[in-house]
Amino acid sequence: MRRFAATLKRDVLIAIRSGVEMLNPLAFFALTGVVFAIVFGSDLDTRQISGIPAVWTTALFANMLAMEGIFRRDYDDGTLAHLLLDKTATLPAICAKLGAHWLLTGLPIGVLAPIVGVGFGLPPVTLAMLMATILIGTPALTLIGAMGAALVVGLGRGGVLLTLLVLPLYVPVLLLGIGVCHQFHAGAVYTPQLVGLFAILTGTLTAVPLALGPILRVSQDR
Numbered sequence: 001m002r003r004f005a006a007t008l009k010r011d012v013l014i015a016i017r018s019g020v021e022m023l024n025p026l027a028f029f030a031l032t033g034v035v036f037a038i039v040f041g042s043d044l045d046t047r048q049i050s051g052i053p054a055v056w057t058t059a060l061f062a063n064m065l066a067m068e069g070i071f072r073r074d075y076d077d078g079t080l081a082h083l084l085l086d087k088t089a090t091l092p093a094i095c096a097k098l099g100a101h102w103l104l105t106g107l108p109i110g111v112l113a114p115i116v117g118v119g120f121g122l123p124p125v126t127l128a129m130l131m132a133t134i135l136i137g138t139p140a141l142t143l144i145g146a147m148g149a150a151l152v153v154g155l156g157r158g159g160v161l162l163t164l165l166v167l168p169l170y171v172p173v174l175l176l177g178i179g180v181c182h183q184f185h186a187g188a189v190y191t192p193q194l195v196g197l198f199a200i201l202t203g204t205l206t207a208v209p210l211a212l213g214p215i216l217r218v219s220q221d222r
Contacts (some may be wrong), residue, residue, distance in 0.1 A: 003089045007096035014073070015104050026108050029062035030116060037119030044121045051120025052130060052181045058116075059109050059134050060141060060174055066105045067145035068162055070097060071153045071216065080153070080216065090213045098146055098209065106138030126185045133177045136197055143204035144169045150215040173200055 015022045036054040040047045074080035074097075083093050113134045114127035122130065148166035155161065176197040183190035 001092070004092040004096045004099075007093045008100050011097055011100035012103065015100070022104055025062040025065040025105050026112065028065055029058050029109050030112060032058045032061075033116035034119060037116075040120070047120045048122055048126075048185070051117060051122050052126075052185065053178045054120070055113055055117050055130060056134065056137075056174055056178050056181070059113060059138065060170055062109055063105055063138055063141045064145060064163065064166070064170075066101065067142075067149050067166070068152075070101050070146055070149045072149075075153045084213070084217055087213070091209060094212045094216075095209050098142055101146070102139050102142045106142055107135070110135035110138060122185070126181065129184045130181050133180050133194075133197065136201055137173045137177045140173050140197075140201045140204045141170060143208040144173070146212060147208060147215060150212050150219060152219075153216065154219040173197065176200070 033055060036058065037047065037051070040050045040054070071080060074083065084090055110131055113131045117127045117130050145162075145166050148162045148169075151165060152162050176193045179193035180190045180197060183193060
């Protein structure tokens with residue numbers, strides 16, 4: 001627990017001190033959402049139908065923008081190699097890094113989502129559901145993206161490769177999140193999609209932190 005708290009605090013403070021680097025994904029999310037709202041025109045029905053997938057897709061790519069750096073800094077300064085030597089501390093530290101990434105990226109995106117969604121004319125109840133699904137979906141996106149980031153951490157700038165690795169795995173989360181919001185907005189049954197979203201979150205929470213240690217060790221050895 002001490003290792004978890006120390007790593008979480010360290011990563012959050014480093015990100016806050018980096019300033020612009022931390023704000024880039026949030027600025028991308030807000031500005032792209034505004035552009036989409038303008039492009040879809042003044043027809044309310046069109047904007048509402050298109051708004052949910054636009055906000056969700058923008059949230060996905062904003063999350064991905066911050067993904068490459070989750071292990072990069074520690075790899076460059078040797079902290080990651082030291083961390084992997086102590087197997088008892090590896091899992092708490094990895095969980096803390098994942099938590100810090102979500103707190104700095106996924107949580108703010110979820111909070112901003114209803115504000116961006118207002119530009120599409122979505123009603124308040126749909127905006128609330130949009131925020132809820134993004135807050136459920138972004139931890140899964142962080143966990144899935146962390147596997148790709150761990151695989152490419154030893155390859156220098158692996159942004160394009162990271163995108164190719166994780167984007168297909170992001171698609172189920174994206175489709176389920178959009179499906180929940182669309183069904184809810186239409187007054188239809190949305191429970192199956194919501195259960196599917198929770199199932200992906202539960203599965204990734206259970207499996208990914210345990211898998212990241214071995215993946216990072218393989219990447220270090222390359």
